[in-house]
Amino acid sequence: MKYIKSYILFVLMGLAVTGCTMDDLKDDVNDLKDRVTLIEQQVKLLNDNLAVISYILDPQNKTISNVKKEGQGENQQYVITLSNGDQLTLTIGKEGTVNEPEITIGEDGKWYINGTSTGVTAVGENGKNGEGYPEFRVQDGNWQVRFGDGAWANVPGGEGIAGGSSLGDQIFESAKVEGNNFVVTLKDGTVHTLPIVATLVCTIDRTGLTFDDEDFLVINKGERTVIPVKIEGEKMQVTYPEGWRATLNKLDVADEKGNNYQLFIFAPSAETKALTRAAADNTADVTVQVQKGAFWAVDKIKVKNPRDYSNNLNKYEDGMAVxxxxxxxxxxxxxxxxxxxxxxxxxxxxxxxxxxxxxxxxxxxxxxxxxxxxxxxxxxxxxxxxxxxxxxxxxxxxxxxxxxxxxxxxxxxxxxxxxxxxxxxxxxxxxxxxxxxxxxxxxxxxxxxxxxxxxxxxxxxxxxxxxxxxxxxxxxxxxxxxxxxxxxxxxxxxxxxxxxxxxxxxxxxxxxxxxxxxxxxxxxxxxxxxxxxxxxxxxxxxxxxxxxxxxxxxxxxxxxxxxxxxxxxxxxxxxxxxxxxxxxxxxxxxxxxxxxxxxxxxxxxxxxxxxxxxxxxxxxxxxxxxxxxxxxxDTSDQTTFNKSTGTFIPKAGYTQYGAQR
Structure with a gap:
């Protein structure tokens, strides 16, 4: 990470004026590199495990189709494949010594960092999804956090990341596969049993598609887009925004990736109002869902027409100059x-x-x-x-x-x-x-x-x-x-x-x-x-x-x-x-x-x-x-010179001069 590695130059400048021997200098630089690597690994571990806990708290109708164990000893990893093709990595580690923020879920269902509420909902309830999970980084020696693609902000009490000598995890105590379940135990003793439904898959293949900065697939008015989909299960359903249309077509033979369906998305001929980044509903989603017994698997894709930039308000709201x-x-x-x-x-x-x-x-x-x-x-x-x-x-x-x-x-x-x-x-x-x-x-x-x-x-x-x-x-x-x-x-x-x-x-x-x-x-x-x-x-x-x-x-x-x-x-x-x-x-x-x-x-x-x-x-x-x-x-011609109407058209030979109307 550039913002961590930038410390190396700073420390080298400090060492240059201390009169250290070359061996001392090499030792200090190697030690610094080790600490930089450790911090990078700690940031990745924390973000990966937060993605897992976010899924546990709010699966959003995505099931687990496969769990693969990797590594041995204290730092075991589990690669979790979800029904929509996303992969999560869970690392089970001992208590570490790197100074990292404390992340908890309050009784109000909000994310708390170092005891302070972020105001962001972690737990999906009453049919409403959660509002995302925190992502962390280290900037100028301090922990910073953001949710989704929001702005980075300093973590209160998150100063002084440089210390520490070993990786650690504050969330998970253990994890294991038991039959058709993935059983996860948190540090506080809470046990979550997550079903593994191997034959329930719903994956929209995004390969080759281009998305805008807000993760929308932009489709021109009146046009059709065909997207490969992998589906295993039954009772397939497709929902789409008002004015749009979407259907599923089963292929006779699956492609090399196992995609066995095609998702046809038809854009409306007239523009639909695009959502802003702050929108919290799903009125822009084309959603595919499939059932297996009591379980559902869902994948979705956000769609919109290109913004009409002859509309000054659209330009302005998208940050362009009018x-x-x-x-x-x-x-x-x-x-x-x-x-x-x-x-x-x-x-x-x-x-x-x-x-x-x-x-x-x-x-x-x-x-x-x-x-x-x-x-x-x-x-x-x-x-x-x-x-x-x-x-x-x-x-x-x-x-x-x-x-x-x-x-x-x-x-x-x-x-x-x-x-x-x-x-x-x-x-x-x-x-x-x-x-x-x-x-x-x-x-x-x-x-x-x-x-x-x-x-x-x-x-x-x-x-x-x-x-x-x-x-x-x-x-x-x-x-x-x-x-x-x-x-x-x-x-x-x-x-x-x-x-x-x-x-x-x-x-x-x-x-x-x-x-x-x-x-x-x-x-x-x-x-x-x-x-x-x-x-x-x-x-x-x-x-x-x-x-x-x-x-x-x-x-x-x-x-x-x-x-x-x-x-x-x-x-x-x-x-x-x-x-x-x-x-x-x-x-x-x-x-x-x-x-x-x-x-x-x-x-x-x-x-x-x-x-x-x-x-x-x-x-x-x-x-x-x-x-x-x-x-x-010609002031005698009221059609070309008229003060009551503000009409002033010069005679032939002079029309290129004066105001052009």
Whole structure:
């Protein structure tokens, strides 16, 4: 065992500094090897004998078909063959000196280790099987235990395995074959007489079959699998899970292994719900059983269809990542998920998979907030999830929405980030209800709280302000006064719905993707294939920009369309006076953009008094092309340009630019 043998290197290092002679060193190493071998043998003996005692306590309708005695003297062994072909090894040994855990069965039928209950049932009763038996190992000099394929845990009082000089067994006093019985006597004097039924056999031959990590045989929907079986006895029966079918077919001649039957298993054409590892029933078992007099022999095999990994919930529960907007969501980080099938309120954070189309969820948690709030569909058939937000979302972890109609009734900022390094993702969402003077995302404490990863992709942002609200000129921001490490804004439509006539300030003005002249995008900004309609970046505060910040480490800006039907040039500034601005821009940064790529970005301004350009002043790098000013929409065609429906399809020759719907 690697974890035991690793002690050799440790001891050799210690001996190297003691000045021992070569002979002393050889003796010490040989002694250590002997002790390592002894410990390995003790661990194997303990585990083998526990498997035997587990069978005695809970045979689960498996009988003994043969017992073979091996060895002589103090360490006799019995190889026990069960009716399903499994073999157990029982070693009868004297009291040993290796320090090993004390294993007992309590009056409550539970396994106890060193006097402490494990809570695991050892004795099958009332038709219910036991819950398994302990398996031991030695790790870093300590005893550890697990049940089934559960996690290893240190045994209380199981420290200091290194001592001892002889093997021992704490369970069995003696064993012998008497006629058709195997008689076993335990250390406490209890005698168990186990019948040997040589002509009762039920063995499913697993040779050549492939099982998954949970010991399931995976059979594709609608397919048949044929498995050899050895049967001796009478009154054969086969049971199988709901939706499946299984039959036995007797062979004319047994094969070389003695298999004289075939087990046909037919998988259902539709997926059946797979059991989790924690499942304690047998609804996944194909079971073959055969009778001989008063005795039964049973063997079984667990079956399931392959998991449907187009189902996000299946992927998540199986430990796989569900990716939304380039962001991975895994169970090991975000915990157990909740499946939603009907309208309900969000009463706490967590991961929610929605399995019914057009479900409506409401959020009204107030300042209590959430750590994580993740709302995603179980599969592509769930195209519409409604989320109504009536109080600010105080967020300290990750916020993700996919296929969500996100509506806020707040006259306030919506997501208030209350931690450094928050993640926010909107993918295939429709965002409505943003108010003038407010933002979608703000920090709870400026200079402290910031975005780690932010992706808004494949989404529509619809801003429905009245003319009276629009001319306030305070504007709407997606991200306000907050740093961001990585920002992806791709394949979105952003538009204001009100009618624009003339140049008196009826656009939504001061619209910002990110705003804050001291803020930075530390890693990268990706701004590709978006359509912006009648959301003007200038306003009463002067020429700022769609992206208004101190610096951007790296930027890519390609294939966007920026359309302003008739932009304003006169605005109300913070003092309440009229101010004039004749330029609207996409980027305004205090620091030059040194790692930037930009091309195929189209712009239009219906007011010739308003200049429209990529960057403020002369800060555009040579690697970013200037906006191409073209009339890319036919606004007279309501089937291709319609604010009421959010339809914006460019004219022929330009359809590859802007958001792709």
């Amino acid at each position: 990716t939304v907007g380039g962001f991975d969501i895994k169970q090991e980080e975000y915990g157990a998920a909740t499946e939603i099938t009907a309208d309900q309120s969000i009463t706490q954070g967590g991961v929610y998979f929605v399995s019914t189309n057009n479900v409506t969820l409401t959020y009204n948690l107030g300042s209590a907030g959430v750590n994580n709030l993740i709302i995603i569909p179980t599969n592509e058939d769930i195209t519409t999830i409604n989320l109504s937000v009536s109080t600010q979302v105080y967020l300290t972890g990750t916020f993700v929405c996919q296929n969500v109609n996100f509506t806020t009734t707040l006259n306030n900022n919506v997501l208030r980030l209350n931690e450094a390094g928050v993640n926010v993702v909107f993918d295939r969402c429709k965002i409505t209800g943003l108010k003038n003077t407010k933002a979608l995302m703000v920090p709870n404490t400026a200079n402290t709280h910031y975005l780690n990863y932010c992706a808004i992709v494949n989404s529509d942002i619809r801003i429905e302000e009245t003319e009276a609200e629009v001319i306030k000129n305070a504007g709407v921001a997606i991200i306000n006064n907050m740093d961001c490490s990585r920002l992806i804004f791709e394949n979105n439509i952003v538009y204001a719905t009100h009618t624009v006539t003339g140049s008196t300030g009826q656009h939504l003005v001061n619209f910002k993707l990110i705003t804050g002249n001291t803020r930075t995008i530390k890693d990268e900004l990706i701004l590709n294939s978006n359509t912006f309609v009648d959301v003007e970046t200038s306003g009463g505060s002067g020429v700022t920009g769609l992206v208004y910040c101190k610096s951007i480490n790296k930027v890519t800006v390609k294939n966007n369309i920026y359309w302003l039907t008739n932009p304003a040039t006169n605005f109300i500034n913070s003092s309440g006076n009229n101010s004039e601005s004749t330029t609207t821009v996409i980027f305004r940064t205090a620091d030059a953009m040194t790692d930037a790529t930009g091309s195929n970005n189209y712009g239009y301004t219906g007011n010739t008094d308003m200049k429209f350009q990529m960057c403020y002043s002369k800060t555009r790098p040579d690697t970013v092309d200037e906006l191409i000013l073209e009339t890319v929409f």
